[in-house]
Amino acid sequence: MRRLIIPAAILLLAGPMACSPRTTPTVTTVPEAPVTEKTETIKETAADREMAATLEAGKVVYNGKCTRCHAPKPVDNWNTEEWKPILKSMIRKSKLDSVESAQVTAYVNANCKK
Numbered sequence: 001m002r003r004l005i006i007p008a009a010i011l012l013l014a015g016p017m018a019c020s021p022r023t024t025p026t027v028t029t030v031p032e033a034p035v036t037e038k039t040e041t042i043k044e045t046a047a048d049r050e051m052a053a054t055l056e057a058g059k060v061v062y063n064g065k066c067t068r069c070h071a072p073k074p075v076d077n078w079n080t081e082e083w084k085p086i087l088k089s090m091i092r093k094s095k096l097d098s099v100e101s102a103q104v105t106a107y108v109n110a111n112c113k114k
Contacts, residue, residue, distance in 0.1 A: 051106075058107025061100045066090065075111040083108050 062070060078086065087108060091101045 053104050054103055055110055058103035058105070058110075061096065061104045062107055064071045065094050065096065065100070066104070068094070075108055079113045081111055083112055 034113065062075070087101075087105055091104070096104065
């Protein structure tokens with residue numbers, strides 16, 4: 001009988017402790033870091049990386065999907081205004097989604113004749 005009472009008592013005492021929710025403190029607000037030249041540089045660098053990724057994706061779309069029907073045209077043969085009707089027509093014909101069309105448009109505008 002004693003063999004059953006001691007393990008049962010241990011389980012009863014340890015059971016609620018093991019199943020109780022943890023009471024670790026949580027932080028609900030994060031203090032705002034002061035904006036410095038370094039944080040501005042980090043933000044600019046992140047924006048630059050994002051733009052570079054968009055332009056690279058646009059180049060991939062341009063060289064991949066735009067050359068299915070014709071040879072690649074040099075992007076710098078036309079300026080931004082001349083590209084607008086070309087892009088409007090070709091994006092529709094090649095059935096690019098909104099992300100691809102934004103990427104290829106950014107790529108063309110960044111590399112077109114100034």
